[in-house]
């Protein structure tokens with residue numbers, strides 16, 4: 031059906047550039063279906079027609095951009111839960127409303143999803159008929175010449191001594207040589223070029239769908255886990271090893287890529303002077319990894335994740351892990367290891383907890399647990415400087431302040447516990463001889479003795495660094511990239527290629543001299559079209575040379591145009607008429 | 621490696637000096653443009669009115685065929701191509717330009733363009749020395765974006781001039797905003813030369829940020845044309861409906877190109893840049909994928925790039941939708957550019973985002 035359809039409609043608006051696009055024509059049957067006899071089917075048809083119209087697509091595009099705005103102004107759960115909580119605390123009155131409107135999860139909200147799903151349904155509803163129509167145009171031939179070529183946007187004519195048949199042959203050969211699709215149609219040659227424009231436009235819109243599918247697929251099947259690793263330690267990619275783990279609803283844990291890696295060393299360098307003193311310059315994590323086979327070395331940097339199979343390992347954060355040794359009253363080591371501490375500012379002032387859970391007995395031999403609160407600065411301001419905060423992110427003058435507790439850490443209470451904080455509800459703080467709470471600032475190598483023969487804690491000379499990594503697996507990335515590339519290519523074709531038609535008519539005039547008429551029609555008015563037509567005309571005059579008295583370019587055309595505009599099908603450029611006609615192009619074309 | 625990458629103080633000082641000098645030259649160019657407008661003639665006023673009032677369609681412009689083989693006598697009378705505007709569009713001639721066809725005005729116009737060329741060269745050297753002083757792409761903070769941005773905008777304008785496009789009318793608004801942009805950059809956004817934080821240290825910086833700046837600069841030219849189109853269009857509407865525009869409109873708007881030409885210019889510019897803007901966003905997504913482990917995370921910067929993109933897509937759609945062409949499409953284009961600006965100033969300064977590296 032499409033074939034006859036297109037040729038008919040092409041004939042109807044032959045004088046308008048709209049025929050060069052498969053863009054849907056607006057509201058063509060609204061009045062027919064708009065009557066009171068609208069049944070259910072009628073309504074559905076009406077709705078569908080509305081949804082797939084350019085105007086509704088435009089409105090949906092509007093809504094999409096408008097709907098994206100709140101998510102950039104209100105903190106989003108998906109990005110930063112802490113910020114969301116802070117916002118909720120700061121705006122208790124707004125919170126219920128915002129929650130109802132799903133403002134904390136805009137991009138997965140019902141209303142945002144509704145907008146883009148409608149848009150994509152509209153898009154599909156638009157692409158399918160347009161593709162069909164386009165294929166019809168490709169199978170068919172460029173439509174025959176309009177009766178009045180002089181009405182077209184670019185026109186030229188001359189009289190020639192060559193016969194009409196000869197002139198048409200020459201025109202056909204010329205146009206074919208210029209890679210037009212051309213054929214003879216009656217007394218004229220019809221030609222068209224630039225089909226890649228439509229193809230590019232369709233490819234672009236299809237690519238948008240591909241990108242959406244890839245994005246959705248990625249969301250469903252992705253997995254993302256975080257792991258903090260101290261220098262010298264390792265990690266193997268199983269669920270239990272993660273500190274935290276998130277995945278899409280369709281992700282199965284057996285899909286985790288089997289590999290392991292070890293953090294050999296972490297290097298951070300910082301700006302040493304100037305106004306940006308302390309700004310990080312390089313972060314590098316040297317790792318050894320293996321995928322079942324031989325060990326391999328790699329360096330992970332901020333912009334350079336390690337790729338292992340489908341997984342990528344990103345360097346996310348770093349900090350210090352001072353090594354401490356805890357001994358009981360009898361000098362037995364009950365804890366020795368690096369304790370990762372969390373940075374609280376840009377100079378990596380860090381806090382954390384040291385927990386001795388097993389093996390410690392007090393001086394009476396009773397089983398107990400020990401806990402220390404640690405406050406660590408890599409660069410100390412100096413005693414008496416009034417601040418315990420770090421002055422520089424590098425390990426220039428490390429100092430650790432400790433306070434000690436004993437009792438029950440409540441690690442087995444069943445409540446999830448933060449490894450960086452002490453639950454002091456069942457702990458007692460150590461006091462020194464004069465009854466003050468025990469707190470001491472240690473340099474590397476120094477030891478704090480616990481009172482009453484309770485043992486000691488040593489801040490070892492070795493301060494390690496830790497790095498935290500995000501291991502993510504996101505299928506669909508390749509597809510999304512392919513879609514993106516196709517979108518750009520299609521868009522480029524669609525915007526830079528002109529689709530245009532050229533007609534050449536050659537007939538014998540009343541005086542027996544051949545009259546050649548050439549006209550061009552483009553999708554949009556373009557300076558290129560007249561130029562191209564002129565080029566073609568010049569080329570054609572080689573075979574059909576003008577006779578001396580070529581008439582001026584159609585003098586009759588001038589008064590003709592003063593005819594009321596309704597006579598001219600004008601889908602290309604309706605006037606900016608103050609009267610809002612919803613269907614200026616509503617000529618019956620079907 | 622760190623040693624080699626430290627900033628070279630004297631180069632940095634030179635860069636500052638060059639940027640300040642370019643501001644001085646732009647100021648001179650600004651005054652020359654003002655002189656061009658003031659001294660330019662208004663004698664041709666009325667062309668538009670003449671073309672509009674009796675609405676004849678006699679406005680078919682003739683394009684003469686360039687004949688390459690002009691040897692034979694038979695080809696003396698070459699075929700002429702007659703072009704005609706599509707039905708419904710006004711066929712109004714372009715205004716004569718700021719100089720209004722007078723010798724004096726034109727002289728000042730030429731002086732203005734020459735000064736703009738000079739200022740452009742000085743500013744461009746400022747950007748380059750800044751880059752040399754830090755040995756990296758000069759796009760690490762808002763001061764650097766802003767200086768590069770205006771350099772590229774002026775460069776694009778000069779490029780159009782060089783290609784013999786009729787764009788001198790954009791000179792005055794462009795130079796004015798360039799001065800504004802540089803004023804902002806050198807006062808509020810000023811950041812000393814320095815190295816990049818590790819997250820910005822990637823070759824994607826070269827790709828993504830350079831295209832983003834380029835898109836912004838060219839979108840800006842499109843937006844100026846769109847804005848002028850709106851003014852000029854109301855002027856033409858007024859004339860066509862027998863209205864009587866004020867003296868200012870008669871003098872200034874009359875000298876601008878026809879509304880149709882301005883509209884076409886802004887469409888061409890916006891449409892040509894749109895694929896590059898699409899590419900910019902995709903390049904940014906790839907970079908984000910490398911730096912943060914996800915290519916799209918609805919970060920504020922990403923959101924506003926997306927909004928800008930959808931805005932321009934809506935503009936292109938509007939131009940193909942009956943009832944939305946012309947002024948309505950122009951409003952959409954302006955909104956889209958507004959989103960671009962907000963993404964630059966608003967998101968960098970007011971919204972907390974992973975992309976907060978404004979340096980202010």
Ligand code: HEM
Pocket residue numbers: 051052053054082083084087091149150152153154156157231235238524525930932933936937940
């Ligand atoms: C996801 C949303 C969409 C985006 C981002 C988008 C983007 C674009 C862009 C950038 C163009 C410009 C290319 C050109 O002017 O040739 C375009 C053209 C076009 N779009 Fe869309 N589009 C979307 C949805 C739709 C829908 C739903 C429809 C169907 C109603 C549609 C129909 C068209 C048509 C017919 C053209 C060609 C206009 C012409 O020939 O000038 N688009 N689209």
